[in-house]
Amino acid sequence: MLTAWAILADGLIYASWLFLIAAGLTVIYGVMRILNLAHGAFYALGAYTAATAIGWYYGGSGDTHMLVSYLLLGGCALVAGALLGAAVERGVLRIMYGRDEILMLIVTFALLLILDDAMKLIWGTQSYLPYQPYAEMGRMNFDGLSVAYYDVTLIAISLLVGLGLWYWLERTHTGKILRSIIHDREVSAAMGVNVKRMFTITFMIGAGLGAAAGGLTAPAISVAPGLGAEVIVVAFAVVVSGGLGSIGGAAIGAIAVGLARAASVHLAPELELFVIYAVMATVLIFRPHGLFGQATARKI
Amino acid sequence: MQMDRSEWLLLAGGLLIALGGFLLPSWMVSIATSAFATALVVQGVVLLIRAGLVSFGQGLFFGIGGYAAGMSNRFLGVTEVFGMLALGLVVAVALAMVLGLLVSRYREIFFAMLTLAFSMIAYGVLVKSRALGSTDGFGIDTWHILGWTPPDGYGQLSLFLLTVTIGSIVAVLLHRYRRSALGLACEAIRENEVRVEYMGISQRLVLYINYVIAAAVGALGGSLHALAIGHVDPGMTYWTTSGEFVFIALLAGSGHVAAPFIAAVLFALVRTYAVELIPNAWQMGLGITLLLIILFLPGGIWSLFTRLRRATS
Amino acid sequence: MSAVLTTRNLSRYFGAVTAADDINVTIDTGEIVGVIGANGAGKTTFINMVTGYLPPSEGEILFRGESIRGAGPRRLMRKGLSRSFQVPQVFHELPVMDNLVIALAAAENRHLNPFRPVHGPERLKAAEAMLEQMGIDAYRDELVTAMPQGARKLLDIGMALLADPSMILLDEPTSGVSLEEKHALMETVMEVVARRNLTVLFVEHDMEVVRRYVTRLLAFADGSVIADGTAEEVLSDATVQELITGKARPAAKEA
Numbered sequence: 089m090l091t092a093w094a095i096l097a098d099g100l101i102y103a104s105w106l107f108l109i110a111a112g113l114t115v116i117y118g119v120m121r122i123l124n125l126a127h128g129a130f131y132a133l134g135a136y137t138a139a140t141a142i143g144w145y146y147g148g149s150g151d152t153h154m155l156v157s158y159l160l161l162g163g164c165a166l167v168a169g170a171l172l173g174a175a176v177e178r179g180v181l182r183i184m185y186g187r188d189e190i191l192m193l194i195v196t197f198a199l200l201l202i203l204d205d206a207m208k209l210i211w212g213t214q215s216y217l218p219y220q221p222y223a224e225m226g227r228m229n230f231d232g233l234s235v236a237y238y239d240v241t242l243i244a245i246s247l248l249v250g251l252g253l254w255y256w257l258e259r260t261h262t263g264k265i266l267r268s269i270i271h272d273r274e275v276s277a278a279m280g281v282n283v284k285r286m287f288t289i290t291f292m293i294g295a296g297l298g299a300a301a302g303g304l305t306a307p308a309i310s311v312a313p314g315l316g317a318e319v320i321v322v323a324f325a326v327v328v329s330g331g332l333g334s335i336g337g338a339a340i341g342a343i344a345v346g347l348a349r350a351a352s353v354h355l356a357p358e359l360e361l362f363v364i365y366a367v368m369a370t371v372l373i374f375r376p377h378g379l380f381g382q383a384t385a386r387k388i
Numbered sequence: 389m390q391m392d393r394s395e396w397l398l399l400a401g402g403l404l405i406a407l408g409g410f411l412l413p414s415w416m417v418s419i420a421t422s423a424f425a426t427a428l429v430v431q432g433v434v435l436l437i438r439a440g441l442v443s444f445g446q447g448l449f450f451g452i453g454g455y456a457a458g459m460s461n462r463f464l465g466v467t468e469v470f471g472m473l474a475l476g477l478v479v480a481v482a483l484a485m486v487l488g489l490l491v492s493r494y495r496e497i498f499f500a501m502l503t504l505a506f507s508m509i510a511y512g513v514l515v516k517s518r519a520l521g522s523t524d525g526f527g528i529d530t531w532h533i534l535g536w537t538p539p540d541g542y543g544q545l546s547l548f549l550l551t552v553t554i555g556s557i558v559a560v561l562l563h564r565y566r567r568s569a570l571g572l573a574c575e576a577i578r579e580n581e582v583r584v585e586y587m588g589i590s591q592r593l594v595l596y597i598n599y600v601i602a603a604a605v606g607a608l609g610g611s612l613h614a615l616a617i618g619h620v621d622p623g624m625t626y627w628t629t630s631g632e633f634v635f636i637a638l639l640a641g642s643g644h645v646a647a648p649f650i651a652a653v654l655f656a657l658v659r660t661y662a663v664e665l666i667p668n669a670w671q672m673g674l675g676i677t678l679l680l681i682i683l684f685l686p687g688g689i690w691s692l693f694t695r696l697r698r699a700t701s
Numbered sequence: 702m703s704a705v706l707t708t709r710n711l712s713r714y715f716g717a718v719t720a721a722d723d724i725n726v727t728i729d730t731g732e733i734v735g736v737i738g739a740n741g742a743g744k745t746t747f748i749n750m751v752t753g754y755l756p757p758s759e760g761e762i763l764f765r766g767e768s769i770r771g772a773g774p775r776r777l778m779r780k781g782l783s784r785s786f787q788v789p790q791v792f793h794e795l796p797v798m799d800n801l802v803i804a805l806a807a808a809e810n811r812h813l814n815p816f817r818p819v820h821g822p823e824r825l826k827a828a829e830a831m832l833e834q835m836g837i838d839a840y841r842d843e844l845v846t847a848m849p850q851g852a853r854k855l856l857d858i859g860m861a862l863l864a865d866p867s868m869i870l871l872d873e874p875t876s877g878v879s880l881e882e883k884h885a886l887m888e889t890v891m892e893v894v895a896r897r898n899l900t901v902l903f904v905e906h907d908m909e910v911v912r913r914y915v916t917r918l919l920a921f922a923d924g925s926v927i928a929d930g931t932a933e934e935v936l937s938d939a940t941v942q943e944l945i946t947g948k949a950r951p952a953a954k955e956a
Contacts, residue, residue, distance in 0.1 A: 123497050180679065190442050190496050194638070195682060197631055201675030208668040317628050321508055328501045361512025365505040372502050373490060561816075569806035569819040572795075576803050579792035586752070586790070587807040588778040588864065597813070 093233050095350045101239040103346025104246035105305050109319060110326040110338040111249055112297030118333035119266050119290040121189055125196040126176065128320030129203035130295045133172060134165030134302025135311045136207055139216035142307070146220045157221040158241075161303045169299020170292040172203075177291040182284070200316060208313050215312040222307035242304060249297065253335050266290065270333075325368040331380030340379055344371075395560045398646065402556030409548045414541075419656050421548045421616040424555045426636065427652035428609030431562055432602030433637040434648055438566070439598050440578030441495065444630050445503030448510050449603040451625035452480045453610025455520070458528045458620045469533045469550065473611045480607030484600045492596040507625045514622035525621030528614055544616075551612050555649065558605060563645045565601065574598050635674060638681050641688020651689060704766070705730050705868050705900045706751065706782075711760035713746055713924075720746040722924035724760070728868075728917075733891075734902040735911045735932070737945055738921030744904045745787065747921070748870045752784045753777045765867075779810075783866035787873040787904075789857035793845045797837070797856060800845060801828035804860040827863075834893050835859045851882040858890055862897070869894065871903035875910060883907065887914065908936065908946055920945055 113127045141160040146152055176199060184195050225237040257263040268276045269286055277283045302319075309315075322345070330341025345367050352363040371379060391399075409417050429450045436443050453476035460466040460475040487506060494502050515523055532538075538546040565571045573594045576584050584591055614620045623629060640651035662670035685691060706728040713721040721743045728734055738744050749755035751762055753773045762770050764782055772780075792800050798820075805824045806812045832838040835855040840848050848856065854874060861869055874890060875883045891914050894901050905911050911918060911932055918935040920928040922944045928935040935941055 123501075183683065188496075190500060191682065193444075193497055193500060194442065194634065195679065197634070198675040198678035198682075201671040201678070205669050205672035205675075213668065321504065321627050324501060325505065325508075328498075328505075332497075358516040359512070361515060362509055363512075365508040365512065369502065369505045369509065372494075372498065372505070376493065376498065564818070565815045567818045567820070568815050569803065569812040569817070570815045572799060572803045572806070572819045573812050575795060575799075576792050579794055580790050582754075582786075583790040583792065583860070585754075586774045586778060586784065587804050587860070588775050588810070589807045589812050590775060593813065597815070601815075 090232055091354050093230070095347065095354050097233060097235055097350075098353065099343070099347035099350035100243055101235075101346075102349055103342040104243040105301070106322065106326045106346055107246045107339055107342035108242075108249060108301035108304065109298060109323045110330070110342055111246075111253060111335065112294040112301065113323050113327050114330075114333060114335055114338040115253065115297065116291060116294035117327065118335075119270055120287055121333075122181070122192045122196065123189065123324075123332070124294070125193060125320055126199035126203060127196075127294070127298045127323060128316030128318070129200050129207070130169045130173065130298035130316075131302035131319050131323075132204070132207055132311070132316035134169050134299030134304075135306040135309070135315060136211045136216065136302075137164045137168040137299070138162075138303035138306040139218040139311045140164075140211075142218035142220060143216070152220075152224070154221065154224060157224070161218075161221065161306060162245075162300050163303075165303025165306075166296045166300040169302075170296035172299075173292040173295025174288060176203075176295070177288050181291065182287075185287075200320070204313065204316050207316075213313050215310045216306075217310055218306050220307070236308075238307060245304060250335065250339055257335070262286075262289070322364055325364050328378055329368045329371040331375075331378030334378075334380040337378060337380030344379075391560075395563055398559045398563060399556055401646065402552055402559070406549055406552045409545055409552070414544055417548045418544050418616065419660060420653060421544065421551050422613050423652045423656035424551045424649060425609045425613035425616055426633070426656070427649040428555060428558060428612065429606045430609075430633050430636045430640060430648040430652055431558065431645070432604075432606040432609075433633045434640065434642045435562070435565075435574070435598055435602045435605075437637055438571075438578065438642050439574035439595055441499045441595070442634060443503040443602075444500045444627055444634065445505070445507035446602070446606050446633050447625045447627065447630035448503070448507035449480045449484065449606030450610035450613070450629065450633070451507070451510055451514070451620070451622070452476065452483060453607030454614035454620040454624050455514070455610075456480065456607070457611035458526060458614050459520070461528050461531065462526060467531050468535070469531050469615065472531065472615070473554075473608065476607045476611035477604055480603050480610075481600060484603030488596045488599045488603075492592045492599060504627050504630070507630055508627060511622050511625040511627075514625060521621070523622060525619060525623075527619050529618055531615065547612075547616050551616065554608065554612065558608065559645050559649070562605070566645060570594060570597060635678055637688075638678065639688055641685075641690040643687055643690035643694060647688060647690035654689070703730055704728065705732075705764065706902075707763040708751070709761040709763075711747075711750060711762065712758050713743075713750060713755065714758045719924045721750065721757070724924075724926055726919065726926060726929070728900060728902065730900055731898065732900055733894075733914055733916045734900075735915035735918045736902060736904045736921060737906070737908070737911060737918065737935075737941075738904075739945055742921040742945075743924040744921050745872055746924070748784060748872050748902075748904070752782060752870060778864050778866070781865070781867040782870075783861040783864050783868070784870040785854070785858040785861045785872060785874060787876055789850075789853040791845050791853060791856055791860065795845065797832070797840045797843055797845060797848070798825070798828060800856060800860060801831055801863060804863040808864045831859045831863060834889075836889050851878045851886055854878060854886065855889065858893075862893065866899065868900040868902070871901065873904045873906070875905065875907060883910065912936070 109131055113124060116122055116124050138161040141164045142157060145157060145160055180199060184192060222236060222238045227234050227236045257266060265281055265286060268281060269283055273283060326341040326345050327338055329344060330337030345364055348363045348367045349360060352359045429446055433443060433446050456476040456479040457472035460472050466472055491499060491502050514520060520526060533546060533550060573589055577591050577594060581591060610624065636651050636655050639655065640647035662673060704727045708724050708726050711721055711724040724747060736744050746755065750757045757770065761768060764780060769777060802819055802824050805827055806819055832841055837852045837855050840852055845853060858871065858874065875886055878886055887910055915932050918930065918932045919926050920935050920941045928938045928941050936946060
């Protein structure tokens, strides 16, 4: 029984981590039709930024406070991600708009390569372990099941992010404009929507979210080169399973992949990596466009 | 089998390269061997690109070829190189014939993602297989060619000659394939699926065969690569390895069957120096080059030759 | 005369929209049938259903007496039913010759051969003959992108003809083509189909073209056939005049 609870707890923690990463990816794909491999690099950037900020904060002699460290983790990462996102969108993606989705995928692959090395140049090749906030918050105990407070907070944050995105897309004016772009880019442009500007904003938000995800999870992982490449394929598995471009789909995909992985970690650890992609492959076999995806018909 | 001029040229090129192997220093021979092996995998990626499909998982067959050859050597005691190659080929083709049933339904990013998922599944399995050396993989050291064991110091050269020979034969066959009805049907599918359907062509069948052929050359490349460096590891199936194949394929362009060989050698040479000189920025160079190719050289390096020819004629 | 194509109660719904409503048509061997109708009247939906691209919601389709409901374009092409498209569906980045040669290989059912060069001497000859018949042999070695719209339309129809069909459906063969080219284009096409004794159905907006070529005319409105008869009969029909041609001038302006 304890195992079942442990699977559920670990699964949800992992799912919320996955959702945080997948959310930004989904927003960008949903609006811009770019499946962004470089999202992994934004995640890594967030993680590195947070590691530096935490190192500086805990390295000083003054008192530390959990709230401050949380703000540092999420805030610095978010800002760094959004700024780099704006630069990438303006500097590179803008030149490439209008090309095939698949070519854009390759473009973002190139960006991932570039950004990964840029981070190596800045932060070196050593690992960073900004564990302090994680340790400081401590753990709680449910009948023998020990869960870190940090992880519980992460679940709460990803719920908030999900709700916030939903509100933004469904209830605000900007969201309405974005939905019109999703529906028909040309018509929206013709009706006076500044599509370019909306793309920049979307990409900044998506990149910022990806970086924030990196920042918030940094205390639980080892931040080292190759992180981006590792994370992005898992995130892909989530969004493709859920259905590209749908926030709800990303949530469902995250939960499915999260629980599957947690189950495998507890029951059959040798299948841990296998299981993530097996979920994705299985979903694609039965639902070629993901659980929430919709096929678009081609017109003659 | 009647050979035409370009096929003779391909064979002659192969012969020249083979002769060159006797003059080059051994470190270059070794780089060239793995580069040509890589080029075979890239040939498969190019075949897919010609059909409008980008695979981010061709490392699957690269790895399968390498591991099947290596495992036959290590666990079944197969030491004959051709036996190892054949096993790699058979396993990969069998796998591709199963997976192909599925992936031939997919296009665009879904094809890319599904192929990626399959290669990552293989990665996940290999990393956790202690018998196969987990993340370290295992070595392949004892082998002979048709019963003949190369004398000390000539192992690398004989593998080079073997790779060039196989590479040349594959090049001729692929050259034929590209000019065949099936090869043209692939390009037709990339251009317009509706018309293809109305012409009475089954897209799925065409793409299926094309996928299996791509897998076959990928496995050959993987086996030869494993022999050349004497080692296999799960990294062969990691998605960034597949990304590298896509990079070389775009660098080569799909204009000619010789292009992937040239691009792969170029890639290997540049990498050898770049990793020494700028170990932490060489991927950045790759990324920038990739962007520049997409922007300014969509036909790859082969289009430079055709442009040059057009300019001089 | 025997029926080539028969539809019974053919209907197609897209959600709440009815794109084809209970269409009953029988077309006999050798007929040249024109189809007129406003945009959205269901003309292309009809062609898409008959050629197997779009499954009907209801009804039956017979081709030469045999039910073809549920058969896709691939099987119908093998049975002798071809079509062309309003927007030419050709391979734009390939040379014109390759467009034809692959169509020929497919028609011969030899498109799965991986080792024989697709440009065999016989195929080249057949492809060149088609280019000449269509009057577009000047583009033999060009990419399709280098062709003007009218030539692309002819290539599109030529590719459909290479399958050696017994019936061809032409979806707006003259749309997107300049007024001057229009008549020459139709002249070429009609000459080629006449030589092959094909049964033809074509969608057309220009009533002058319609009058000149059809032996029978169908008028579509809101997914139904509202008139069926000779060109004279249909074009003098009051409802047709009101809904489609506009009363005053039979040769209405291009939409």
